[in-house]
Amino acid sequence: DEFKEKIDIRLGYEADWLPNYLDKRVLDAKVDYLIGSVHFIDKWGFDNPEFIGEFKNRDLDQIWQEYFDAIEQMAKSGYYNIVGHLDLMKIFNFRPKKDIRVIAKSALKAIKNSGMAVEINAAGLRKPVKELYPSKALLQECYALDIPITFGSDAHKVADIGFAYKEATELAREVGYSQSVSYKDKERQLHKF
Template sequence: MNIDLHNHTKLCNHAIGECYEYVESAIKNGINIFGFACHAPMEFDKKYRMSVNEIDSYIYEIRALGEKYRDKISVKVGFEVDYIYKKEYLIEKKVLESDVDYLIGSVHFLNNWGFDNEEFLSEYNKIDINDAWKQYLQSIIAMAESRLFDIVGHFDLFKIFNNKPSFSLQKDIYNTLEAIKDNDMVLEINTAGIRKPICEIYPSRDILELAYKLEIPITFSSDAHSPSQVGFKKDFAISLAKDIGFKEVVSFSLHKREVYKI
């Protein structure tokens, strides 16, 4: 089963293309279940996300596409929601209560620093990388413990600019995966990292191997910001998952899991 659940729309102001173009690209790429998870509105960093007033029209458009293409593909709708440590109050209630299939929880910020944004690369010169990694992983633990989300987005995103976690952080990584397991979340295998300076999938193979040992379920995502990126390196991601030992992949309908053979 080919599944791709984490994809964006131009509502986030840093993606291009019409929603139907993403769906048609997914069909051409042999994807069976395709999901939109555009950046959810929030009273923070507003230029990179839709507004609250656009929630209903976003969901309506994606549901309409699901009906239009129902004989060719299953189309899902969700949100990618920013989780900022100790700032859970920023998450819009309307997002959490919306009639969507799933919510992806992602950490893009440490305090107010958007660490994956090239605009703020100079901030890396002001921090201790190990300490920042620990703060990042603690944010994911808190996100999991909030039990607000279905999927963990790009688990090791903090490596994006080639700052891989040191060996000394292995226990922290394991503890973070345990929190994901204990709070019944799904881990996405996200191929967008291959398009970034790190040139590596999220999460890395060693982390996926730990996730497999912990029996954490997985899903697949290309994190497309244009129709041409839909299904990006999907065959590589599927092959990697199978090689590690994963046999099942997860989708969602109204937050209920649907499990398929890979």
């Protein structure tokens, strides 16, 4: 209560896209926003270091396509406001041979058509990939489609709150963005940065 006039605290959830298990308690929760993320291809938790070996057992172009197919399905569901870490699949630096913009094209159109924003997520700088999510190439595609952005540090501890905000805004500006969005009661608000 002491800071309620100075700090506007918003509540949001990051919810996995698991098409066979959508918990209505989460999807219908009274929150300011929902971030939809893909962390699994079938039952493979691809961002878990414990399962990194699976990358060597699969065709990289195929898993990247499956990943963006899941992003597309998630966007078309209409449940979420924001796409979290759009190219999380690059976490351990396993990249597709095909052009990522071609692989992601349908997913990006679905994101645009759903009215979702894409998160510029700083967590990749703390991971083996050592870069922001999404890549500059994907962010350029988002900009060309007029998909709004939001910023996230993906903080799992207090010290990471606001992590790499400067780098994230610099990337956004390089691509052409000058505004980001936030949400209150699932209504979009614009902010210049």
